[in-house]
Amino acid sequence: xxxxxxxxxxxxxxxxxxxxxxxxxxxxxxxxxxFGVGEPDFDTPQNxxxxxMESISRGLTRYTAVGGINELKDAVCSTIRADYGLPxxxxxxxxxCGGKHALYNLFMxxxxxxxxxxxxxxxxxxxxxxxxxxxxxPVVVPCSEKDGFILRPEALEKAITPKxxxxxxxxxxxxxxxxxxxxxxxxxxxxxLRHENVLVASDDIYYRIxxxxxxxxxxxxxxxxxxxxxxxxxxxxxxxxxxxxxxxxLIGDPAVIKAATDFQSQVTSNAxxxxxxxxxxxxxxxQKPAMxxxxxFEVRCTRVMEIIAGLPDVTCAPPDGAFYVFPNxxxxxxxxxxxxxxxxxxxxxxxxxxxxxxxxxxGEAFGEDNCIRFSYALSDEExxxxxxxxxxxxxxxS
Ligand SMILES: Cc1ncc(COP(=O)(O)O)c(C=O)c1O
Numbered sequence: 356x357x358x359x360x361x362x363x364x365x366x367x368x369x370x371x372x373x374x375x376x377x378x379x380x381x382x383x384x385x386x387x388x389x390f391g392v393g394e395p396d397f398d399t400p401q402n403x404x405x406x407x408m409e410s411i412s413r414g415l416t417r418y419t420a421v422g423g424i425n426e427l428k429d430a431v432c433s434t435i436r437a438d439y440g441l442p443x444x445x446x447x448x449x450x451x452c453g454g455k456h457a458l459y460n461l462f463m464x465x466x467x468x469x470x471x472x473x474x475x476x477x478x479x480x481x482x483x484x485x486x487x488x489x490x491x492x493p494v495v496v497p498c499s500e501k502d503g504f505i506l507r508p509e510a511l512e513k514a515i516t517p518k519x520x521x522x523x524x525x526x527x528x529x530x531x532x533x534x535x536x537x538x539x540x541x542x543x544x545x546x547x548l549r550h551e552n553v554l555v556a557s558d559d560i561y562y563r564i565x566x567x568x569x570x571x572x573x574x575x576x577x578x579x580x581x582x583x584x585x586x587x588x589x590x591x592x593x594x595x596x597x598x599x600x601x602x603x604x605l606i607g608d609p610a611v612i613k614a615a616t617d618f619q620s621q622v623t624s625n626a627x628x629x630x631x632x633x634x635x636x637x638x639x640x641x642q643k644p645a646m647x648x649x650x651x652f653e654v655r656c657t658r659v660m661e662i663i664a665g666l667p668d669v670t671c672a673p674p675d676g677a678f679y680v681f682p683n684x685x686x687x688x689x690x691x692x693x694x695x696x697x698x699x700x701x702x703x704x705x706x707x708x709x710x711x712x713x714x715x716x717x718g719e720a721f722g723e724d725n726c727i728r729f730s731y732a733l734s735d736e737e738x739x740x741x742x743x744x745x746x747x748x749x750x751x752x753s
Contacts, residue, residue: 364487373704377714388741389714390729393529394598395652395678399633400644403595406636410629419625422616423450427631430638431589431604438562441575441582446609449616450634452626454560454590454603456619459485461556461586461605462521464615466491470520475506476722477681479529479558483722491520495722500683503672504531504723508542515550522547524574525558527565530721530728531681532656532674534565537572544578555585560603561677563594563645566653569675583608593677594645595637600630652678655731655738662742666749678732681718685725690752697752700724711748713741 377387398404410416422428428445435443451457458481466472468490474482476495483493496514498504511522524543527534535543547553555574562571575585590603603626605615625631637645659680663671668686690697692710697703700717704727707713718726731738 361488361490365484373708373714373716376705376708380708380712385712387708387712387714388733388737388744390731390733390741391714391716392730392732394732395593395596395648396732396734397596397644397648399596399600400637400641402640403597403633403637406640407600407629407633410632415628415632417628419628419631421620421625422612423448423625424628424631424635426635427602427638430635431606434638435587435606438571439573439576439587443606447606447612449605449612449619450626450631451603451605451619452601452623453592454558454588455481455485456601456623456626457588457590457603457605458482458556458558459488460615460619461588461607461611462486462489462491463618464611465554466520469518471516471518473511473514473519473522473553474722475510475523475525477504477528477530477718477726478523478722479525480720482523492518494519497722500670500672500725504528504533504681505535505539506543508546511543511546512549515546515553517552519550519553521554521556523556523558525560526573527561527674527676529561529677530679530716530718530726531672532677532679533672534569534675535572535574536569537577540572540574540577544574544581547574547581547584548578551584553584555581556588557585558588560588560590561593562589564649564652564678565676566656567675586611591634591637595634596648597630597634597637600627600633602626602630602634652731655735656680658735659729659731659738659742662738666742666746678730680729680731681721681723681726682729683725684727687749687752688725692751692753700727703727706752707745707748710751711741711744713744713748 428448432443466489470491471494472486486493575582586607591597671682700719704717716728
């Protein structure tokens with residue numbers, strides 16, 4: 356059957372082959388330690404689950420306004436005022452089915468064929484495909500490990516053309532865990548001030564998971580003159596262990612929010628009513644579980660970095676937040692095990708699966724083939740056992 360050209364432009368997920376192999380091994384009774392997970396390994400806090408159940412009991416189970424219930428919009432605005440120190444009204448907020456949906460709504464609302472979107476790499480796997488789906492062009496700008504995978508202002512300046520419509524910033528980043536501090540953002544802001552047609556999509560989905568006492572900062576907080584050009588993507592998935600509830604937010608210019616709401620009205624309508632009520636509790640209720648989770652990730656990150664420091668010939672930019680590390684294994688490329696040669700991150704991921712029984716995501720999926728992404732949303736025991744297995748597998752390569 357003929358499929359649309361649009362579908363043809365989507366790259367099949369690089370993790371699919373890895374997952375298929377993991378499942379095959381599992382069916383044969385092999386225990387796989389999965390470093391591939393992109394979600395916290397904790398349950399949704401009880402107060403949030405109760406709020407969801409209560410909304411069902413109260414019969415709050417029908418269509419809501421397309422752009423979300425006012426109670427949730429108000430809770431989002433309070434969060435933006437408190438955590439970003441920025442003004443926010445209901446007209447600035449669209450509630451969608453997850454951060455991913457919020458991004459897609461934004462791309463479909465802003466981008467025309469031929470428009471360019473600057474995507475610093477390593478990037479979250481979905482950005483280029485979503486931009487392609489909007490018939491626009493991802494312009495990938497490599498960021499080097501020595502710069503901590505942070506976009507440099509010179510690289511941004513060089514990538515901007517008359518066709519540039521949008522820049523994507525993701526801090527802390529999936530896959531690197533790196534974050535843009537005040538100085539880095541100020542330097543980028545100076546470039547953006549010279550290019551008034553360039554808008555910014557700031558994907559802040561991991562903003563509550565920050566380490567080393569870092570304080571949250573984003574572009575709109577460091578440069579007031581850019582505020583009208585910034586669209587913030589956020590949500591409850593990662594901060595409150597609510598990945599399955601599917602609630603995300605788009606925050607920005609009211610005219611764009613209205614247009615994106617109209618777009619959403621013809622595609623999905625409102626996000627699930629029950630999830631919206633649970634999210635009101637997530638944002639306005641007890642914040643202790645979310646803070647404790649971030650602290651646990653920090654402890655794990657410290658341990659993971661210690662372990663990685665003990666892996667021969669592996670380097671790793673230390674994460675500032677989120678729950679990923681993105682070590683560089685390129686020293687192992689060209690090495691052999693039997694008839695097998697490791698020629699890149701896909702080969703290495705495949706080898707680690709077969710010889711170490713650990714699942715990881717190859718860096719190629721994030722636009723950086725030298726690296727492998729490990730998520731440490733795993734128990735301490737699994738982290739120790741998994742990296743032990745990685746070490747033993749690497750020792751087999753010569
Ligand atoms: C950088 C980044 N942005 C957005 C999302 C989407 O989050 P959600 O599950 O809310 O759609 C993810 C999820 O993995 C992510 O890593």
